[in-house]
Amino acid sequence: MAGIAHSEPLSVTCIALLAADALRSEVWLTPKPGLVDSVNNGSHSDMDLPLFLRSIDAITPWLHQFYALGLQDFLQPPQAMLMRIRPTGIACEQAMFGATQSVNTHKGGIFSLGLLCTAAGRISAHRQPLTRHGMCSEVAAMTQGLVERELKNCRQPSTAGERLFLAHGMTGARGEVQSGFLTLRRHVLPYWYQEDNPERRSLNALLRLMAYNPDTNLVARGGMSGLHFVQDYARRLLKSGWQKEDLQEMDRQLIIRHLSPGGSADLLAIATVLMAFPQ
Template sequence: MAGTVCSEHPVSTDIAALAAEALRREVWLTPKPGLVDSANNGSHSDMDLPLFLRSIDAITPWLHQFFTLGQQDFLQPSQGMLMRIRPTGLACEQAMFGATQGINTHKGGIFSLGLLCTAAGRLIGQRRLLTRNRLCAEVAAMTQGLVERELQHCRQPVSAGERLFVAHGMTGARGEVQSGFLTLRRHVFPYWYQESHSERRSLNALLRLMAYNPDTNLVARGGLSGLRFVQDYARRLLNTGWQAEDLQQMDNALIARHLSPGGSADLLAIAIMLMAFPQ
């Protein structure tokens, strides 16, 4: 499927299937320190692999809707698309919560992948070849000013993201999409092919994200010290070289501290999707 994406414009179901497959590849990837995978539930007492798979099945039809909205409104200004797709995003979240009995498995993934599917629809509507750079640039254009509107001008923080911005200036998923996934473009994409095996590529990408992503999930669970612990640990493994056993030991360390780099897991799924396209 990746080859058809690179060589021609796929139909909307191909884009949605590509996004859903990225979510599945992320959750099956093992071992993932602190995260749900095929070996254990990581630092989560309320989540497991079957729950994630049910969530992905519930999300997938809505990914098609994001693409369709982008394709229908490809002539509209990019800045208006975020409000256009928000009702679909909320409906997608409700489908997720229905499948998971109220557990938030993929809210961050819905936000970012919904934007990417919308961006893909717009670019195809404009008869432009899908590339990583164009997709990232279109997501940035659709979310221009989002951090300022929703975080900098927030007077009474309610959500975890708003509270972390007020306390630490962290912009989380909003900052990542507004930057056109700068963390991925800077710290993951240039190093993707350092590993020859696809599973090691994904695990290495996850380590790089844990090393450099200011993950708000980690700060919410363990404060800034929790974030620094994970970043320092990941950087040591990247510097010295790593094997699966090292990630299993890191998994034990994060579980003992109840730390889960969920923001990096979301970005890994996005990276897997975007790497299906030419630069």
């Protein structure tokens, strides 16, 4: 998929399956500290690998729909798209919850990947080549003002994201998409090919995300001290060099503390999709 440029709109199957494959690659990747992988359930008592795979199967058809909506509504201004795709996002979440008996496996992934697929549809409809820069810019344009509307103007917080913004100024997934995935563009994508082995490449990307992503999942579970513990731990491993045994020990430490960097797992899937395209 590297180096893709299209004179005709990208097949709806292509971007949606890339996104679904990225989710599958993420959940199978092992060892992932604090997260569900092929060896254990991380810090989760209500999730396991088969549950995640069922969730991804339920989500995949809706990823096609996000891309199709981007194609269909490409003449709409970008700031109108968030409301236009929201019903699809809600339906996708309902499909996920139906497959997981109401366990939230991929709500953050649906939000970010849905926007990315929509962005790809809009760019393809304009007969423009799909690039990392172009897709990130389109996601930022579609979500301009989102943090202000949904977090800064919130007077009575009812969700974890709203409460974390009020308490700590953290913008979570909303801030990441509004910035055009700035954390990825700054801390992950430029270092993607530091590792030659694809598995180490993904694990290194996850470690970089744990080091630099202000992951609201960690704060929700362990407060700011939990976030700082994971960030400091990941930065030490990146500085000293790491082996799988180091990640296995980090996994044990995060499980003891009930910490799970779920936001970083979502961003790893986004990074995997973006790196299938030219810069």
